[in-house]
Amino acid sequence: xxxxxxxxxxxxxxxxxxxxxxxxxxxxxxxxxxxxxxxxxxxxxxxxxxxxxxxxxxxxxxxxxxxxxxxxxxxxxxxxxxxxxxxxxxxxxxxxxxxxxxxxxxxxx
Amino acid sequence: xxxxxxxxxxxxxxxxxxxxxxxxxxxxxxxxxxxxxxxxxxxxxxxxxxxxxxxxxxxxxxxxxxxxxxxxxxxxxxxxxxxxxxxxxxxxxxxxxxxxxxxxxxxxxxxxxxx
Numbered sequence: 240x241x242x243x244x245x246x247x248x249x250x251x252x253x254x255x256x257x258x259x260x261x262x263x264x265x266x267x268x269x270x271x272x273x274x275x276x277x278x279x280x281x282x283x284x285x286x287x288x289x290x291x292x293x294x295x296x297x298x299x300x301x302x303x304x305x306x307x308x309x310x311x312x313x314x315x316x317x318x319x320x321x322x323x324x325x326x327x328x329x330x331x332x333x334x335x336x337x338x339x340x341x342x343x344x345x346x347x348x
Numbered sequence: 349x350x351x352x353x354x355x356x357x358x359x360x361x362x363x364x365x366x367x368x369x370x371x372x373x374x375x376x377x378x379x380x381x382x383x384x385x386x387x388x389x390x391x392x393x394x395x396x397x398x399x400x401x402x403x404x405x406x407x408x409x410x411x412x413x414x415x416x417x418x419x420x421x422x423x424x425x426x427x428x429x430x431x432x433x434x435x436x437x438x439x440x441x442x443x444x445x446x447x448x449x450x451x452x453x454x455x456x457x458x459x460x461x462x463x
Contacts, residue, residue, distance in 0.1 A: 243390070269448035281352075281438055281454035282391070289449060326390070330448040338390035 243339035245327050250345045256315050259325050259342045265308040267332025273301055273312045274326045276341065282326055285312070314344075322346045351375070354439050354455035361429050362463050369424040369458045371439030378444030380422040381452065382414060385436045397422065398444055426460075434462045 242264045251257040263271065270289035274282035288294060288303035288310060300313040312325055324341035331337055352373045361367040371380065379398050383391040394408045397416045411433070413425040426433055436459050440452040 247388070272451070279436075279457075279459070281440075281456050282452075283454070284451040287449045287451065334448050336393070336452075338392075340388060340390045343388070 242337050243327055243329060245325075245339045245342045247340070248343045248345065250347060251314075251317055253317055253319060253346055253348050255317050256313065257317060257344065259312045259314070259327075259344065261310045261312075261327035261339060263308050263310070263327070263329040263337070265305065268305060268308075269330035269332065269334060271301075271303060271310050271330070272326075272328040272336070273310075274328065275323050276326055277323045285325075317346050319346050319348070352439055352441055352453050352455035354437075354458050356458060357456060358459050358461070360461045360463060361426075363431065364428045367426050367429055367460070369426075369437050369439075369460070371422045371424075371455055372420050373422075373439075373441045373453075374420070375441055375443075375453060376419065377441035377453070378419075379442045380416060381438075381440040381442075382422070382424050383438040383440065384433075385438055385457075386434075391438060394424070429460070429462045431462050434460055436460075 245261045272287050273285040276282040286301035293302045298315045303310045324343045326341040327339040329337045355370045381396040382394045385391040395404045395414050411427050415423045436457045438457045439455040442450045442452050
């Protein structure tokens with residue numbers, strides 16, 4: 240999506256920490272989703288942020304700064320199964336989802 | 349388990365030959381969506397239904413049509429597939445009552461090839 244910007248690909252090591260960034264347009268903002276999508280499979284919900292700050296769910300955390308139009312997904316203690324694409328999606332003023340193209344995360348042993 | 353089911357997982361069709369993709373859901377959700385996703389690209393919303401109310405995205409080609417005969421089923425019809433229509437087609441549902449933070453439940457997708 241033209242309003243969402245996230246890196247195309249990232250590489251990290253098993254057991255490490257990785258941060259995937261996402262920037263979006265700030266007008267008419269109604270929240271931001273992160274979804275995980277394994278190759279050839281459907282996206283699955285990870286998180287939804289609408290207020291500033293960090294929300295933690297086990298090994299995964301999501302952060303939002305509304306003033307900066309910025310979010311990140313933080314993955315700790317990386318496992319091989321975390322190799323997937325991570326899609327950022329903004330909820331706009333019409334409650335429509337504006338999707339990013341996703342960040343392909345490659346985990347190496 | 350309640351879920352969203354898409355059939356078939358892989359579909360091959362010929363250039364110009366009509367094809368129908370199917371989606372069913374056991375979640376009893378009000379809203380059903382069809383997305384097109386090409387490799388390494390963002391999902392693109394084609395249309396969605398809120399109950400029987402059909403909502404077509406402005407840039408969805410006329411070549412794409414949809415039917416929702418009841419709450420559980422939704423179909424995507426591609427009347428004359430072109431090579432550019434080869435993609436993953438994702439069906440998704442949502443409850444339709446939770447506001448902007450409502451998450452989507454996706455089916456496993458149908459990968460369409462056009463020969």
